[in-house]
Amino acid sequence: MRLLLSLLLLFASLASVAEGAQRFEPTLPPGYAPDKSTDEGGLWYQVERFEEQLQTSPHIIRNTALTEYLEELVCQLAGDYCGSIRVYLVKNPHFNASMYPNGMMHVHTGLLLRVANADELGAVLGHELAHYLRSHSIDQWRNAKKSLGIAAFIDIGLAALHEDLHGLARDVATVGLMRYNREQESEADAYGVQIIATHGYDPAASVSLWKYIEAERGADKSKDTSSIFFATHPKVENRIARLKQHIKRYGKNPKTDETDLDEFQNLVVAEYEGLMDEQIALQEYEQTAEMIDRHAAIGYPDSLIKFYRAELHRQRKKFGDERAAIDLYRKAATFERTAARSHRELGYLYIKHGLNDAAKDAFESYLEITPNADDREMINFYLETLR
Amino acid sequence: MKKISILALACMLAACAHYSLAPEGAHTVQGMSFVSTTDWNKSSLRSGAKSEVWTKDGERLNQLTFIGGIKDGQTIFTSRSKELPMPEFRANMLPNELMELVVTSLKNSSGGELVIDATNLRPQRLQGSIGFRFDMSYYDSNGLARRADCIMVKKDDRLNLIIFSAAGMHYYPKEAAEVDSIFSSLQL
Amino acid sequence: MQNVTFFSRWTGASCWFSTAAKVVFLCIAAFATGCATTQNISQVEELSSAGEKVAILMMPMDVELTEVSASGLEEPQADWTENAAKYISQAIDARIAKYGYSASTYESRIKDPASDTVQLVKLHEAVGQSILEHSLGAEEYKLPTKKGRFEWTLGEKAGLLKDETGADYALFVFFRDSFATGGRIAQQIALAILTQGNHQVQGTPQIGFSSLVDLESGDVVWFNQLVQGVGDSRKQSVANTVAKNLLAGFPAK
Numbered sequence: 001m002r003l004l005l006s007l008l009l010l011f012a013s014l015a016s017v018a019e020g021a022q023r024f025e026p027t028l029p030p031g032y033a034p035d036k037s038t039d040e041g042g043l044w045y046q047v048e049r050f051e052e053q054l055q056t057s058p059h060i061i062r063n064t065a066l067t068e069y070l071e072e073l074v075c076q077l078a079g080d081y082c083g084s085i086r087v088y089l090v091k092n093p094h095f096n097a098s099m100y101p102n103g104m105m106h107v108h109t110g111l112l113l114r115v116a117n118a119d120e121l122g123a124v125l126g127h128e129l130a131h132y133l134r135s136h137s138i139d140q141w142r143n144a145k146k147s148l149g150i151a152a153f154i155d156i157g158l159a160a161l162h163e164d165l166h167g168l169a170r171d172v173a174t175v176g177l178m179r180y181n182r183e184q185e186s187e188a189d190a191y192g193v194q195i196i197a198t199h200g201y202d203p204a205a206s207v208s209l210w211k212y213i214e215a216e217r218g219a220d221k222s223k224d225t226s227s228i229f230f231a232t233h234p235k236v237e238n239r240i241a242r243l244k245q246h247i248k249r250y251g252k253n254p255k256t257d258e259t260d261l262d263e264f265q266n267l268v269v270a271e272y273e274g275l276m277d278e279q280i281a282l283q284e285y286e287q288t289a290e291m292i293d294r295h296a297a298i299g300y301p302d303s304l305i306k307f308y309r310a311e312l313h314r315q316r317k318k319f320g321d322e323r324a325a326i327d328l329y330r331k332a333a334t335f336e337r338t339a340a341r342s343h344r345e346l347g348y349l350y351i352k353h354g355l356n357d358a359a360k361d362a363f364e365s366y367l368e369i370t371p372n373a374d375d376r377e378m379i380n381f382y383l384e385t386l387r
Numbered sequence: 388m389k390k391i392s393i394l395a396l397a398c399m400l401a402a403c404a405h406y407s408l409a410p411e412g413a414h415t416v417q418g419m420s421f422v423s424t425t426d427w428n429k430s431s432l433r434s435g436a437k438s439e440v441w442t443k444d445g446e447r448l449n450q451l452t453f454i455g456g457i458k459d460g461q462t463i464f465t466s467r468s469k470e471l472p473m474p475e476f477r478a479n480m481l482p483n484e485l486m487e488l489v490v491t492s493l494k495n496s497s498g499g500e501l502v503i504d505a506t507n508l509r510p511q512r513l514q515g516s517i518g519f520r521f522d523m524s525y526y527d528s529n530g531l532a533r534r535a536d537c538i539m540v541k542k543d544d545r546l547n548l549i550i551f552s553a554a555g556m557h558y559y560p561k562e563a564a565e566v567d568s569i570f571s572s573l574q575l
Numbered sequence: 576m577q578n579v580t581f582f583s584r585w586t587g588a589s590c591w592f593s594t595a596a597k598v599v600f601l602c603i604a605a606f607a608t609g610c611a612t613t614q615n616i617s618q619v620e621e622l623s624s625a626g627e628k629v630a631i632l633m634m635p636m637d638v639e640l641t642e643v644s645a646s647g648l649e650e651p652q653a654d655w656t657e658n659a660a661k662y663i664s665q666a667i668d669a670r671i672a673k674y675g676y677s678a679s680t681y682e683s684r685i686k687d688p689a690s691d692t693v694q695l696v697k698l699h700e701a702v703g704q705s706i707l708e709h710s711l712g713a714e715e716y717k718l719p720t721k722k723g724r725f726e727w728t729l730g731e732k733a734g735l736l737k738d739e740t741g742a743d744y745a746l747f748v749f750f751r752d753s754f755a756t757g758g759r760i761a762q763q764i765a766l767a768i769l770t771q772g773n774h775q776v777q778g779t780p781q782i783g784f785s786s787l788v789d790l791e792s793g794d795v796v797w798f799n800q801l802v803q804g805v806g807d808s809r810k811q812s813v814a815n816t817v818a819k820n821l822l823a824g825f826p827a828k
Contacts, residue, residue, distance in 0.1 A: 036657070045656065049639075058526035058688040059502075091502055278502065281494060283472065315487070317477070348481050377509035378482055378519070405715035426720045444727075445705040445718065530688055531697040556691070556698050557730025557793070 024191040026133035030080045033102075040101070040138045047102045054088060054104075061089040061109070066267045070107060073118070073264075074125055077195055081133065093278040095213060099128040101137035113275050113291060114212065116298050118264040119196070119205035127192035127206070134191065136184045189239065190246045197250035206243050210236055212294060219286040261299060272304050280308065285316045303335030307342060314345060322349055333365070340369040344379070351382065360386045404430040409441055417455025419540075419547050422572040425565050427451065434496075435465045449553035449562055451569075457546040463492040471495040478544035482508055482519040485539050489548065490523070501525050514574045516540055524555065534559040536566055542575040549573070614711050615799035615824035616725050622676065622796075622826055624743045629676040632742035632790070633667065634696065636660055637749045662814030663750065663821070670818055671746075674827035679742065691732050692739075698729050699747050703784055706798050725798075733793035745790055748821060750783035750801075785821045797826055 034040035054060060061067060067089050075082040084103040092108040099105050105128055115121040131137065189206070197203040214236045261269065268275070279288055289312060296305045310328035313321040326349050333342035343366040350359035363379045363386075373379065409427040413420065416439050427441040434440065434452055441451040454463055462473035474491045477484075490505050503525040511518040523535040535552035551566040553559040622629040638660040664680075671678040685692050706727055709718050717723070736745055787797040801820050 053530075055686045056688050056693045057530055058532070059530075092500075281491060282499065283474070283491070344483075348483050351481060352479065374506045375483075375508040377507075381510040406718055408719040428718045428720050442718070443720065445709045447701045447705050526688065529697060529700060530693070531701055532689060532694055554698055554701060556694050556732055557728065558698075561730070 022190070024130070024134070024187070024194055026081070027135045028133070030084060032084065034138075039142070043138065044102045047100045047104060051086075051100075051102070051104045059091050061091060064089075064271070066112070066271055069264060069267055070125075073122060074105065074129070077122060077125055077199055078129055081129070085129070085132065091278070093275075093282055095216075097124050097128050099131040099137070101132075101135075103132060105129075105132075109275055109278065112268050112271075113279055113295075114216070115209060115264075116212070116294065117205070118262050119202040120209040121264055122196045122199070122201040123192060123203075123206035123209055126195035126201075127188045129195060130188040130191035131184065134184070134187060136188070140181065140184065186242070189243055193243060193246040193250065197247075203247040203250045204244075207240050207247065210240050210243065214240075216287045216290045219290040220284065265298060265300070269300055269304070272300070276304070276308050276311075280311055280315060283315070285312055288312055301335075301337070303332055303338040306335075307332035307338040310342070310345070314349070322352065325349060326353075333362075340366055340373075343369065344373075344375075347379070347382070351386070356386045404432040404440075404446070406430055406442075416453045417547070418575065419453060419455050419549065420574045421569050423565070423569055435463065443562060444558065447554075448558045449551070451566070452550045452552070454549075455545075455547045457548075459544060463489065463546075463548070464496050468495070468498070471499050476546050478541075480541075480546075482510075482539070485519060485541075485546070486521050486537075489537055489539065489550070493523075497528070500528060511538060511570065513540065513571070516542060516575060518570075518573065520570065523552075532556065536563070536570070538570045538573065540573065540575055547575060612802045613799055613820055613823040615797065616710065617798075617824055617826050618725060618794070618796040619826050622744060626741075626743070629744070630740075630742040631671055631676050631678050631787075632736060632740050632745045633664070633678055633680045634699075634745050634747045635681065636664055638663060639751055659752065659814060659817075662811050663748075663818050666815045666818030667746075667748070667822065670822050670825075674825070676827075678746075679740065681736070681740065681745070691735050695729060695732060695736065699786070699788070702727055702729060702795065703747070703749065703786055703798075706786070706795065707784065707800060710798070711800055725795075727795040727798070729788055729793040729795070731793055733788055733790050737790035742790060744796070745788045746785065747788070748783065748785045750781070750817065750821065752781045781817070783817075783821055787825070797824070799823055799825070 034044055036042075036045070067087075070087050070089060074085055074087045078085045081103075085105055086103060087105045087107060090106045090108050093110040093113075094108055095110050095114050096108045097106060097111055105125075107125075111121075111124060115124060193203045193206060196205065217236075279291065282288070289309075292305060292308055292312070306328050310325045310332055313325035313328065326346065329342040329346045329349070332338040333346065343362045347359045347362035347366060350356070350362060360383060363383055367373065367376060367379055367383075370376075406428040409423070409429040411423050411425050413422050417437055427443060430440040430442055430446060430450075432440050432446070435454065437454055437456050439453045440446065441453075443449050457463060457476045459478040460475050462475055464473055466473040473495055474488050476488060480488065486505055486508050490503050494501050494503055503523050505521055505523050508519065508521040511520045518538050518540040520536070520538045523537065524532070525535075526532055532555040533552055534555045535550055537548060537550045539546060539548040541547075549570065551562065553562060622631075624630060639656055668678050683692050687693065708716050709721070710725055710727070733745070736742065781802070783801045785799050785801075786795050788794065789796045799821065801817075801823070
């Protein structure tokens with residue numbers, strides 16, 4: 001049912017050779033809705049209720065420039081099916097997007113930090129749309145019903161939004177029921193490439209995205225479960241190899257100026273702190289470092305890169321991290337956008353190192369920039385005691 | 388036979404809290420001494436080895452959680468997930484880090500799903516020590532807006548804290564003055 | 576001493592366990608006898624209004640019907656639910672009219688999760704579950720400070736609904752035929768027990784609760800919990816019985 005871009009999918013060897021040359025067509029007409037008395041009608045009903053709940057959910061980001069952009073991009077890629085698709089931006093720092101049978105699409109905020117540009121975003125959205133256009137949900141639902149011999153529950157509620165947050169355990173629990181099978185994923189990959197290529201986006205974006213995702217997962221040194229999983233199921237390279245074959249058929253679309261940020265990148269930069277604070281809170285330091293490296297390569301502003309590298313060091317708290325954080329905060333403090341927070345963190349770090357005069361200066365700079373900061377009482381307390 | 392197994396299971400599942408009266412007046416909970424001006428219900432549930440939970444109207448609506456004597460290297464709540472380890476308390480932590488410690492611990496205790504807005508970090512003068520206090524607001528997984536007030540005191544390199552959390556509507560403001568008075572009376 | 580995770584207490588999700596266990600008991604009892612069990616508390620003998628007639632606002636009903644297949648897979652049934660919701664709602668309207676009160680349905684287009692109207696509904700969910708646990712639950716779950724009094728409220732913000740609609744009271748209804756999405760833990764446990772114990776679910780249990788809130792004070796003035804096994808709520812005749820049971824003990828002349 002959900003979880004499309006999961007690395008947990010096994011892409012072993014089942015590629016059908018014919019598929020590469022196939023041109024995909026939707027299996028449902030625009031504006032499709034099932035009969036209410038059918039099993040599909042029941043599934044839709046449940047999903048629609050979920051969507052109703054979602055509309056008053058605090059976990060959704062509404063009416064921002066980013067959501068408008070997403071809606072437009074999805075609409076463009078969906079073409080005749082634009083009216084059937086509704087996209088929701090879900091506050092969730094993990095890499096995911098999902099498609100529901102009634103045309104509800106979820107995009108996680110974590111996706112926005114991981115796609116490098118509009119092309120890569122398009123690749124994910126194209127893949128999701130392909131699931132919809134090929135009616136994968138209902139097929140999967142029927143298969144699950146046929147094959148399940150044990151008690152199983154469809155549990156669509158707001159909690160489902162977070163189901164894949166810490167993936168593995170819950171994925172195993174819902175195996176078979178909530179996920180597209182590998183043939184469907186494979187088809188969605190191929191159809192997704194077709195969709196973005198025919199809309200002027202770079203079809204190779206799907207490969208560059210997966211390569212990055214693989215690098216990010218590979219950077220994970222700290223957590224046993226996912227690295228073991230990664231070691232036993234490293235089939236992203238197969239996925240990449242097969243995507244490359246699909247891409248060959250379309251050639252390259254002309255790219256806009258590589259050095260300037262595209263509209264999507266600018267929107268991400270505008271929301272960067274909010275997105276990145278949630279990413280940092282995951283405490284996945286190695287992966288986040290990999291992510292910031294990529295952002296630096298994309299050309300995201302130096303202020304943000306320096307500041308979040310500093311945040312990573314400060315919060316990781318390993319040997320040498322505080323020193324590194326101080327150096328980076330000092331650089332970030334020279335930029336208007338990151339000055340206030342950098343000065344404040346410098347103040348605290350200097351106190352820890354017994355550099356009281358420097359701490360005082362830093363706190364004073366912080367309050368100079370943000371005299372109404374909500375923690376001004378705390379800062380003033382230190383300014384008094386540091387005298 | 389069937390009925391017996393159902394009965395047995397149902398009994399095991401009756402894992403709810405039970406309550407005893409915590410009357411108004413002086414208390415010492417997890418090493419923290421304070422004075423309450425109204426009666427509370429002490430719950431049998433706890434969030435970790437060094438904790439105690441009080442409530443007025445049931446934990447869904449409001450709860451006062453006491454956590455005392457956390458040593459360097461220990462976590463505020465019991466770690467349950469390798470994927471989302473609980474951050475450890477360090478004796479040299481400054482108030483900004485203590486606030487982050489509490490926020491991350493709460494977030495991770497919910498599987499990482501809470502988006503907690505922490506504000507108004509400030510010192511609070513107590514008898515014989517300085518505490519640090521801040522506010523939180525967030526939505527629980529059902530979409531109910533909740534607010535929380537947290538006070539943290541370090542004593543002999545150990546962290547002690549009290550968190551009051553409640554539904555933002557009615558149940559938080561209802562107890563705000565009582566909670567403020569409990570926090571202000573805190574002594575270690 | 577019980578050791579639970581902080582979060583479940585924090586959001587209050589966990590104590591469905593006790594409710595689940597209790598509901599299972601009640602269900603078994605209901606199946607055994609084929610009749611309904613209701614438990615209700617009323618703070619008032621009759622309702623009052625400053626206007627001519629007591630006006631009751633029907634909040635959007637939270638109703639869902641699901642089919643439990645032999646394999647244990649629950650299937651949502653769109654047409655059943657729509658019919659049941661319609662029938663139950665009509666039957667409740669008719670009963671309220673019979674009591675001499677006027678009923679209107681609340682429709683809000685406000686989607687903002689921070690809005691008072693959305694939060695009132697969320698708060699009612701939490702208060703309703705607290706009532707099930709601490710007022711109607713087992714003796715040991717009772718709160719000593721309440722001293723047996725039924726004191727539950729949504730608070731002064733409930734007045735916003737009065738301002739908006741002019742109603743005197745708001746009626747909230749939650750109903751599930753078989754164990755569906757609300758109270759997920761409860762369903763899972765209950766279904767696991769039922770399927771393991773019986774291999775196949777015999778009929779479908781029905782659970783629900785309804786509460787009446789005074790929009791002047793925000794206080795819950797009447798609350799009713801229902802567990803029954805009366806049959807197929809897709810049928811109008813059964814829906815009438817469901818409505819009757821959901822309103823058991825409703826304060827009326």
